[in-house]
Amino acid sequence: MSARxxxxxxxxxxxxxxxxxxxxxxxxxxxxxxxxxxxxxxFLRAYVFVALFSGHADVGGYDLSDTLTYTFVSQxxxxxxxxxxxxxxxxxxxxxxxxxxxxxxxxxxxxxxxQDLGRSVYHLIFRGIPPFIVGALAFHLRFPQHPWxxxxxxxxxxxxxxxSFALRFMVNLSAFWLLDYxxxxxxxxxxxxxxxGFAIPIAFFPGALRTVSEMxxxxxxxxxxxxxxxxxxxxxxxxxxxxxxxxxxxxxxxVGRLMLAAATRKVVIQGG
Amino acid sequence: MAPIVSVENLEKRFAVSxxxxxxxxxxxxxxxxxxxxxxxxxxxxxIQPGEMVGYIxxxxxxxSTTIKMLTGILVPSSGLVRVAGLDPxxxxxxxxxxxxxxxxxxxQLWWDLPLRDSFDLLRYIYRVPVERFRVNLDTFxxxxxxxxxLDTPVRQLSLGQRMRGDLAASLLHDPEILYLDEPTIGLxxxxxxxIREFLAELNRERGVTVLxxxxxxxxxxxxxxxxxxxxxxxxxxxxxxxxxxxxFGDERMLVVDxxxxxxxxxxxxxxxxxxxxPRQWLRFHRSETTAAALIAAVAARVRLRDLTIEEPEIEDxxxxxxxxxxxxxxx
Numbered sequence: 001m002s003a004r005x006x007x008x009x010x011x012x013x014x015x016x017x018x019x020x021x022x023x024x025x026x027x028x029x030x031x032x033x034x035x036x037x038x039x040x041x042x043f044l045r046a047y048v049f050v051a052l053f054s055g056h057a058d059v060g061g062y063d064l065s066d067t068l069t070y071t072f073v074s075q076x077x078x079x080x081x082x083x084x085x086x087x088x089x090x091x092x093x094x095x096x097x098x099x100x101x102x103x104x105x106x107x108x109x110x111x112x113x114x115q116d117l118g119r120s121v122y123h124l125i126f127r128g129i130p131p132f133i134v135g136a137l138a139f140h141l142r143f144p145q146h147p148w149x150x151x152x153x154x155x156x157x158x159x160x161x162x163x164s165f166a167l168r169f170m171v172n173l174s175a176f177w178l179l180d181y182x183x184x185x186x187x188x189x190x191x192x193x194x195x196x197g198f199a200i201p202i203a204f205f206p207g208a209l210r211t212v213s214e215m216x217x218x219x220x221x222x223x224x225x226x227x228x229x230x231x232x233x234x235x236x237x238x239x240x241x242x243x244x245x246x247x248x249x250x251x252x253x254x255v256g257r258l259m260l261a262a263a264t265r266k267v268v269i270q271g272g
Numbered sequence: 273m274a275p276i277v278s279v280e281n282l283e284k285r286f287a288v289s290x291x292x293x294x295x296x297x298x299x300x301x302x303x304x305x306x307x308x309x310x311x312x313x314x315x316x317x318x319i320q321p322g323e324m325v326g327y328i329x330x331x332x333x334x335x336s337t338t339i340k341m342l343t344g345i346l347v348p349s350s351g352l353v354r355v356a357g358l359d360p361x362x363x364x365x366x367x368x369x370x371x372x373x374x375x376x377x378x379x380q381l382w383w384d385l386p387l388r389d390s391f392d393l394l395r396y397i398y399r400v401p402v403e404r405f406r407v408n409l410d411t412f413x414x415x416x417x418x419x420x421x422l423d424t425p426v427r428q429l430s431l432g433q434r435m436r437g438d439l440a441a442s443l444l445h446d447p448e449i450l451y452l453d454e455p456t457i458g459l460x461x462x463x464x465x466x467i468r469e470f471l472a473e474l475n476r477e478r479g480v481t482v483l484x485x486x487x488x489x490x491x492x493x494x495x496x497x498x499x500x501x502x503x504x505x506x507x508x509x510x511x512x513x514x515x516x517x518x519x520f521g522d523e524r525m526l527v528v529d530x531x532x533x534x535x536x537x538x539x540x541x542x543x544x545x546x547x548x549x550p551r552q553w554l555r556f557h558r559s560e561t562t563a564a565a566l567i568a569a570v571a572a573r574v575r576l577r578d579l580t581i582e583e584p585e586i587e588d589x590x591x592x593x594x595x596x597x598x599x600x601x602x603x
Contacts, residue, residue: 027384
């Protein structure tokens with residue numbers, strides 16, 4: 001690609017990202033309701049951990065402050081990561097609207113990825129910060145010691161969004177072959193709610209389950225950014241953690257592209 | 273001039289699997305057979321730049337399959353397609369710059385955002401030069417009266433406003449060809465008239481070639497000098513709308529007012545469709561008998577006071593063609 005074309009493409013996807021951000025920004029009442037829900041659930045989870053830690057100083061390398069911080073950070077980024085209930089592409093497949101998207105001079109996957117990144121920035125700021133602040137007022141939470149950690153955390157969240165998007169993209173594309181794509185989606189949601197470390201930190205998992213879970217892409221969605229926030233990984237370990245996320249993002253996006261190519265072939269030959 | 277769209281012996285077959293007849297239960301699940309459905313079965317036509325063509329046919333006749341092959345989203349099973357000099361299925365992305373598309377049933381606009389946001393994004397998608405884009409936007413906003421709603425989120429627009437927004441959006445990259453799929457569906461008469469006026473002007477001023485599919489024959493009567501009718505994958509008519517009457521409108525209705533009420537008149541070559549007091553409706557085919565012969569035969573049996581001969585409306589003819597019961601079809 002020439003420099004000019006690269007520049008044009010970059011400005012297109014930047015514009016798409018902006019619109020992804022603004023789409024969600026129009027629904028203020030929904031944002032407020034979401035913040036309340038995320039905060040309330042944060043407290044529910046926090047009190048369970050407070051009970052768990054009475055009599056223990058350390059579980060899986062986490063003390064109570066780590067765990068409470070883990071809880072409120074994960075409550076805060078959960079909407080940015082968007083683990084649940086995104087069916088926009090699948091609905092487009094059902095309605096046939098996907099045909100119009102296919103007939104535009106855009107990269108279909110990048111177009112949706114750009115939109116999703118824009119959305120995630122909105123959700124990270126407006127759904128993420130308020131629950132964390134409320135949590136910090138009620139409990140002793142651990143803030144990053146190094147200023148750079150904030151930047152690494154933001155980067156790690158967005159890499160987590162890329163991994164999450166790549167998986168959601170594939171689940172949505174399954175609508176090209178499966179009548180009941182929601183079934184697949186529901187199973188996947190259950191899988192990544194558990195294996196992302198959202199339900200309980202992966203560090204609490206026993207032995208082999210923990211080892212395996214830490215290598216799966218689901219950990220890259222949520223556990224990694226939270227651990228970056230907790231400064232569990234620093235220096236080379238931090239670079240390795242980010243590379244782990246980026247690696248999964250690239251692999252899963254590539255698999256998504258293969259699926260997209262197969263879906264396009266199906267539409268083009270069989271008419272969808 | 274070279275045609276902007278040309279189609280030769282175009283075919284699209286779909287392999288559809290279905291349960292074998294008579295097989296039941298588990299056997300039915302296993303004993304599936306694949307049948308070949310010919311959605312488009314060897315059609316040929318060409319369209320000159322600047323033509324406005326109506327493309328009509330009953331649901332499932334093959335209209336949208338044809339359009340999909342013209343846009344390259346569907347690969348033909350056989351036959352030749354050229355649009356703006358390109359083979360659509362091979363050069364789909366390149367072709368999108370030459371085509372605008374509007375679907376009455378769904379929007380291509382960003383639902384949650386102001387109309388302006390969708391328009392501006394199209395500048396980036398199609399890489400329209402800034403100056404050109406501004407001129408186009410101003411022109412279409414003016415012609416379609418979109419100024420007052422530019423900053424309104426699309427979800428708050430009325431159907432008519434949304435439709436006008438979709439039309440403008442489809443044209444901002446200067447396409448030479450516009451495909452319209454039911455552009456006036458669900459709209460009131462005023463908005464319909466406005467959209468038709470706009471399309472006529474667009475065609476006149478910019479020479480945009482328009483291919484229009486619709487179930488509203490009046491769209492075609494107002495806009496298209498030419499109409500193509502597709503039925504069960506075959507192009508059964510390609511010509512002017514008025515000439516449809518010559519071709520399919522063989523049927524006439526003789527309405528007679530008698531001096532006094534009478535039982536249905538029995539004359540060769542005509543069937544009494546309806547009796548209402550002294551008035552009777554007799555249906556006949558011009559190819560079987562002439563009006564003069566029929567009137568003479570009727571006058572010989574009853575005392576006539578008045579008579580008229582009614583031609584069928586184009587809409588009625590088309591409806592009958594769709595029903596598969598048209599009298600004039602040679603197939």
